[in-house]
Amino acid sequence: MKTGQIRQSLSGFYDVYAEGQLYRTRARGNFRKRRITPLVGDRVEFDAPTQQEGYILNVLPRQTELVRPPVANVDLAIVVTATTTQEFSTNLLDRQLVALEVAGIKSVIYMAKTDLLSEAEFADRQRLATAYEQIGYQVIIERAAFDPTALAAVKTALAGHVAVVMGQTGAGKSTLLNHLQPGLDLATGEISQALNRGKHTTRKVSLIPIAAGLVADTPGFSSYEVFEIPANELTQYFPEFVRLGADCKYRGCVHINEPKCAVKAALAAGTVLQSRYDDYLQFYETIKNKKVIYNKKK
Numbered sequence: 685m686k687t688g689q690i691r692q693s694l695s696g697f698y699d700v701y702a703e704g705q706l707y708r709t710r711a712r713g714n715f716r717k718r719r720i721t722p723l724v725g726d727r728v729e730f731d732a733p734t735q736q737e738g739y740i741l742n743v744l745p746r747q748t749e750l751v752r753p754p755v756a757n758v759d760l761a762i763v764v765t766a767t768t769t770q771e772f773s774t775n776l777l778d779r780q781l782v783a784l785e786v787a788g789i790k791s792v793i794y795m796a797k798t799d800l801l802s803e804a805e806f807a808d809r810q811r812l813a814t815a816y817e818q819i820g821y822q823v824i825i826e827r828a829a830f831d832p833t834a835l836a837a838v839k840t841a842l843a844g845h846v847a848v849v850m851g852q853t854g855a856g857k858s859t860l861l862n863h864l865q866p867g868l869d870l871a872t873g874e875i876s877q878a879l880n881r882g883k884h885t886t887r888k889v890s891l892i893p894i895a896a897g898l899v900a901d902t903p904g905f906s907s908y909e910v911f912e913i914p915a916n917e918l919t920q921y922f923p924e925f926v927r928l929g930a931d932c933k934y935r936g937c938v939h940i941n942e943p944k945c946a947v948k949a950a951l952a953a954g955t956v957l958q959s960r961y962d963d964y965l966q967f968y969e970t971i972k973n974k975k976v977i978y979n980k981k982k
């Protein structure tokens with residue numbers, strides 16, 4: 685028996701990488717009775733008499749599991765953010781960051797399309813980039829449409845990780861992937877559209893080695909309407925609130941109506957971004973209002 689990692693899945697076949705080689709396998713373990721479908725990124729135990737006919741015997745426990753793209757053990761997300769004034773939204777960015785915090789996936793913010801900005805717009809995005817860095821996120825900001833320094837920074841960030849590229853439609857995900865891996869040839873402007881059709885396509889998903897990491901060739905989605913966490917835990921997914929919250933008067937402070945709240949004090953002092961706090965309140969309300977819906981889930 686060997687141990688390896690699924691690097692690609694296509695019509696019932698799983699290509700497993702182990703000891704420098706790829707093995708084409710099928711699923712045949714008793715994990716199937718437990719309704720575990722192997723995912724790209726899974727670490728698996730398998731038997732392979734030849735490189736062409738192997739059988740997955742066991743799927744090892746997952747650290748993380750994404751639905752779109754269906755990839756296991758992702759531990760890094762490049763959150764591609766279009767910076768043009770029409771497209772840029774701190775709300776959408778914060779939604780993605782919170783969803784990734786909840787999933788236990790580290791985020792790197794990639795600010796794209798800066799070549800389309802005026803000087804004033806660029807200065808504003810730079811100010812935000814600094815603010816997010818202070819929160820604790822790495823921010824990579826393009827200085828040109830094809831910026832080798834930004835690409836090199838992405839490659840460095842990928843080292844040792846299993847990563848996905850996320851972001852809204854038109855953010856520049858395919859463009860970034862194509863620049864990271866020339867020859868990948870993803871059709872720009874087509875991925876979200878294809879996924880949105882919601883058909884059960886037998887889409888190929890693979891992890892491509894880029895620099896010293898692995899990146900899913902299919903970008904992920906940013907529509908996280910519901911956060912499946914209790915509202916009073918939302919604060920845990922805002923790293924700056926976690927740090928400040930230690931100084932709130934009340935344990936379990938949710939930084940809304942409580943007196944002597946360190947988060948609200950920092951907001952008044954201008955050290956917490958107003959947009960972050962506004963988004964926090966909006967997500968908090970969203971969770972409260974969706975309570976009935978997510979309780980119905982089995």
Ligand SMILES: Nc1nc2c(ncn2[C@@H]2O[C@H](COP(=O)(O)OP(=O)(O)OP(=O)(O)O)[C@@H](O)[C@H]2O)c(=O)[nH]1
Binds near residue numbers: 854
């Ligand atoms: N000027 C400029 N245009 C860009 C940049 N990045 C992407 N674009 C353009 O923006 C459009 C959308 O880019 P994509 O890479 O397809 O965006 P995507 O995130 O993959 O979009 P979906 O497939 O819809 O999810 C394309 O026409 C790109 O050529 C950039 O840095 N500068």
Ligand SMILES: [Zn+2]
Binds near residue numbers: 929946
């Ligand atoms: Zn507080």
